Amino acid sequence: MRPILMKGHERPLTFLKYNREGDLLFSCAKDHTPNVWFADNGERLGTYKGHNGAVWCCDVSRDSMCLITGSADQSVKLWNVQTGAQLYSFSFDSPARSVDFSVGNKLAVITTDPFMEQTAAIHVKRIAEDPSEQTSESVLTIKAPNGRQRINRAVWGPLNRTIISAGEDSVVRIWDSETGKLLKESEKETGHQKPITSLSKSSDWSHFITGSLDKSAKLWDSRTLTLIKTYVTERPVNACDISPLLDHVVLGGGQDASNVTTTDRRAGKFFKRKLGE
Helix, strand or coil: CCCCCCCCCCCCEEEEEECCCCCEEEEEECCCCCEEEECCCCCEEEECCCCCCCEEEEEECCCCCEEEEEECCCEEEEEECCCCCEEEEEECCCCEEEEEECCCCCEEEEEECCECCECCEEEEEECCCCHHHCCCCEEEEEECCCCCCCEEEEEECHHHCEEEEEECCCCCEEEECCCCCEEEECCCCCCCCCCEEEEEECCCCCEEEEEECCCEEEEEECCCCCEEEEEECCCCEEEEEECCCCCEEEEEECCCHHHHCCCCCCCCEEEEEECCC
């Protein structure tokens, strides 16, 4: 296929997200302004202006009508995808790191970073169908067990019954989404040995994959947290995902700029693996 180059951000990208149909691509960056693009030709459809800090993450509703973004400016914003209008802004006392809509789009799970006196936390917010009825009240707040270590990603489990989280303490956890009770966590012997950078679930939510600075990615069962497969790489894994079409996973690896001068200059690398390999 002919590659498409999309130019629109002034600072490094932080997150990419396709909508359910795959015709729209949403991009987040450190330049404060999320963009939306036509996926087939790379034409920019519009921008979402309102954040005052780096935008770390986004998610889009199943009907592609509502966009949610989380930012270092300590806010999470809801947007009308078509018009770019800001529908609501949730305010926090620390930067927002990840966001994820539930099945049905009636809830959103949000993670916030440790900051000043605040510890890392997971927040569940109710999303109103009518923006005029939206409130900032949290349905559930879960304080991280290792509060000074960041939760890099939290997503909904099957049927919205659980929340799956992972981050700098290298532990994958499954929480009850109604009570906030910790149900399961990965074992030290079989789990990651260094911070977990990314977490992505399969299209049917039956399993998920995590990537880590320990140069590996791991495939897990979403309900039992059983480790299915470990993929060993040559570089720290910064991003990973599961194909919705094929039995493949894709891993992106590299190192922080601060480490490039003291390590192998060929730091960036991509890997593609079949689920059974």
